[in-house]
Amino acid sequence: MADYDMVIAGAGIIGVSCALWARMRGLRVLLADPNPPGSGTSSGNACTLATYACLPVNDPSVLRSLPSLMLSGDSPLGVSYAHALKNPRWMLAFLANCRAAPSARIAGHLAALMEQADDGIDPLIEAAGAQDLVEARGQLNIWSTAAGAAAAEAGLQRRRALGVAWREVSPREAQAMEPGLKLPIQRAVHFHQARHLRNPQALIARMHQRFSDLGGSSVTAPVEAVQAGQDRVTVTVDGQRLSADHAVIAAGAYSGRIPGAGTADLPLGTERGYHLMFQGEAHRVTRPVGWAEGGFYAVPHADGLRLAGTVEIAGLDAPVNRQRLDYLARRGAEMLGPLPAPSSEWLGRRPTMPDSLPVLGRSARSPRLLYAFGHQHVGLTLGGLTGRLIADLAQGRDPGLDLAPFAASRRYA
Template sequence: MHDFDLVVVGAGIVGVSSALWAQKRGLQVLLCDPNAPGSGTSFGNACTLATYAVLPVNTPSVFRDLPKLVFGSESPLSLNFAHALRHPLWMLSFLANCRSARSAHIARQLAGIMAHADAGINPLIEDAGAEDLIVERGQMTVWSTKAGAEADAGALAFRKAQGIPFEPLGPQEALTMEPGLKLPVHSAVHFKAARSVRDPQELITRMYRRFIALGGQWRQAGVDETRAHAEGVEVCVGDDRVNAARVVIAAGAHSKSVRGSGAERLPLGTERGYHLLFPEEAHRVSRPVGWAEGGFYAVPMAQGLRIVGTVEIAALDAPENQGRLRYLAKMGERMLGPLPEPESQWLGFRPTMPDSMPVIGQSPQSERIIHAFGHQHLGLTLGGITGRIVADLAEGRQPNLPIAGFAPDRRFV
């Protein structure tokens, strides 16, 4: 006999969604995390249910822009060279996935799962009584240069072909919708179907409470090892051993730390991101606004205004990069005008595979070990549908959407 039908490792948006979907289906679930639910990367993001974001970071334009991105003094990307030299295969694989055929393949895969994103998260929002946390004002992306807008024209055409609704805006229309913008606006787009979450951690906390109310169990402890055998899987939770029918590894960027799960063999890296919080400034924008060339967002949320984003390729344990925080402060002011001192700053870890696709499926190690990590820039958006897929796999049935492209044993190129 098993202690649990499913043990969920990690209580971010992906883990809590998996736990709640599985518990709703009548499985007996144990959720484990050494930290509070929703306090990892799922806490500090740009709060956007970004159903329009189906283009990977890997695009052919990376080849053209790489020197400027890596060596530019005002770049949204920062690369730690020592880290890159320690992980040459990850870097090469990332670049190989920027080739146009690969990039188009990845975009089709992301668009395929994205089409189900709302169906994955909406029932959880409703179940958790969290409708008040959801804002339906869309997202605005702004280009400040003609060159920037032209470079992204292909991406917009792909979205149009996918049926993603958006409204192109001229500078005056953009400024009428967002009068707080102070940057030069060349053009903008309003992604009307995008929604934002006033407080992502509060959403996850309410989902967690619903999970407990349905009979789910919680252990505030880490899992460092799983041992699959013919009848089940032994999960090392803190100092205890738990016997489960299945386990799901949903520890975000830390998933490689779970020995015996197969995750430790996968090329999981991290794109580090940052935010600054300005408590009194939420009124500066009325919806998440992204500055395309700057690679960051201004987001009004429950705690104030978040200036959030940028990508830093560096190790999980590298110290906070003050240069990234200065970049956000400077560019935030260029976007919105003078800002006060931020109340707090945050560093988080996007879990990223070199092909920018999540890993969702059974581990090559054992069909009893399910992988659900690597959601890079899109975990808040795709966490709900990933949880529904995990619940299907935990029940031993095939999900009703194709997931072969996300298999842990795919070729990462």
């Protein structure tokens, strides 16, 4: 039976970051995924190393505006009622966490991760020789209504109290920073410490290449089962049984579907999001611009303009919802003026626990099972740190961060 220090299920930003950190530390690692590295949710996102994003979607304002968000045909939130009725556990726990006290507690835990996020990803960017893929122009957030601008104040102050730096920008300055914006700007804020990637999948491909160059092993096949014993974990990949010191479950929104991983009963849900690409239109913005009322971002990707975002609660296996794509096209034109037909479209599945915190750490089932999933809206940002934490745990090092809030066995509401 082939023998490894670590076998990783999933080669998204999380799995590849775990693989590269562990291999740089000298561990013998096998990375398994049926799909190419970084081709899942990690490929199509809004490209931002969003260290400012410590406020969870679980916010008291969601409870106040839920009826209008759900009933409006022109909303950044879409909910399949059939899915919600079949999966009340996730939905109810998610809503319970929108109350002020849990929301504030979650923000504190996310802020603790964000503080270390750059230190997690930067060594990987350097190791992969991918500095050319990183742009440091910050992120601009804009509000187009007076009500939205006023309502943003509490959240901005909460971020500041949690150590996030931002700068108020006048509408005129925002327009000068991003002349392509066609909205009436009521308020604008520049998160100047945020960075973005010109192409997230290219970064992950280079990280994976570096992992291979360092002697890491990969297989294009799913992890079919894991079985944790006292001394080793047996991992079945493509019908073959492998032995490892540790198995890492980093299969994003699919992490609950690996038999024996102890994840099936965890309340892992998915917040689906969409993007549209417009080849040749990247010049429309010079940095990621988030339009708060629209619920999406305009991003200058290496392959063109990307409009990415929105949230749809409909489950992992539901087909693409064309209304969500039409919403992005329509509101994208409102934001940036007329756009050509999109060159491609995409549906991604954010892995989301009902408290918007990732699951990081050892399984209660066995200390040889390490969990690294549930990174919801900020997996690209937290991937590098997650990889470092998982390598620490595998080596028996102190991760230097209290992982209790991220334990799989925590209370979710």
